[in-house]
Amino acid sequence: MLLCLLALCATAFAEEVKPSATTPAGTPGQVIAGVRTTAYTHTESDHIEYGPRSAVGSLLKHGQIRSAAADWSIYPVGTVFQIQGDPSLYIVDDYGSALVGTKTIDLYKPTHSAMNHWGTRRVTIQVIKWGSFAKSLAILKPRASKASHVRKMVASIESRPA
Template sequence: MARADSQTVRTTAYTHTESDHLAYGARNALGGTLQSATIPEGPYRETRRALPVSDARDTDESYTIGLMTREKRMALAKKAKAEKGKKKLKGAQGKKAARSRKPQPPRIGSAAADWSRWPVGTTFRVLSTGQVYKVDDYGWALAGRNTIDLYMASKGDMNRWGVRHEPIQVISWGDRQASLSVLQARQHYKHCRRMVLALQDKHEEAAALR
C-alpha cells in the first residue's frame, strides 16, 4: 500500500470485552491502557445579547445636565462611576466563565493496524467524525491487510460502528524502527513475524505467511 497522508481505508471496531481480547484486558500492545476517542467539541462562541435602545438617547443630555445643581451633577457622576465599576466586574466574571467553558481537547483513541503499513505511533483523524486515533495496538487478523481497527469503550459502540470505508488524514507517521523493536521479540506469533518481514522490506516472504 502506497504511503499517503490522505487515504480511504476499511475500518472495523473492537473492544476489550471480546472473547479474543479477554486475555489482554484493556491493554494495548505496548502495555498501556486502551483509550476510546472522543468527538471534538465545536469552538465556544460568545453571542452578545442585544440590548434595548434607551429613550434617554433621544434627549439632549448636555442641556439637561446644565440645568442640574452641583450636588445633582456630583450624585449623577458618582452613580455613573458605580455603574461603570459594576459593568467592569461583570465583564471580568463573564470572561472568566467563558474561559471555564472552553471545549476540552479531544481524547485520542487507540487503533490497531498492521504496523508495517501504519507504524506504531501513527496518528490520524477520521474525517467523518473528527475523532483522532493513534496506532498503539495490532491484531492477528490485521497483518497484511489495509484495515484499521478502532477501539470502542463498549460492545454497543463497537456494533454501531460495524464496518466502514472511511477517509482518514494522517497527522503524523509513526516509527518503523520502534515497531521493529517491539515485534522482533514476538516473532513466534505468525502475524508478528509477517509484520517484521514487511518492515524489513521482505515482502515476498511476508506474503507467504498466511
C-alpha cells in the same frame, strides 16, 4: 481536470511505495480515501487475556485521543490520524492477527454496543503524523517467536527497500 488526475495518480503511487524500516511511511497530512475500518473492544474473547491494554502496554484509549489497531508494517506504531467528519484523533497502539496483510484499521470501542454500532465502514483518513517502523520492530521482534502474524509484520518491515 488534468491536475486532479495527476494528484490521484500521485496519491495511488505514494500508497504503494514501501519505505525501509528507518524511513517514514509517508508524508504528514496525507489523505487516504476508502480505508476499511472495523471495531473491537477489550471484552471480546480474543482480547480478554490482554484486558484493556494495547500492544504497547498502555490502557486502550477512548476519549479525544483513541486507540486503533493495524498491521504495523502498513501503519507503524505511533501513527496518528483523523477520520473525516470525526473530531477525534486516533493513534495506532495495537495490532491484531486478522489485520496483518490488510490495510484495515480496527478502531477501539469501549463497549460491545459501540463496537457493533460501528460495524464495518469505509472512511477517508488524514494522517497527522506517521509512526515509526523502527519502534514497531523494537516491540515486535521479541514477540516474533510466539506468533506467526507478528513474524509476518517483522518480515514485511525488514523487507522494505532502502
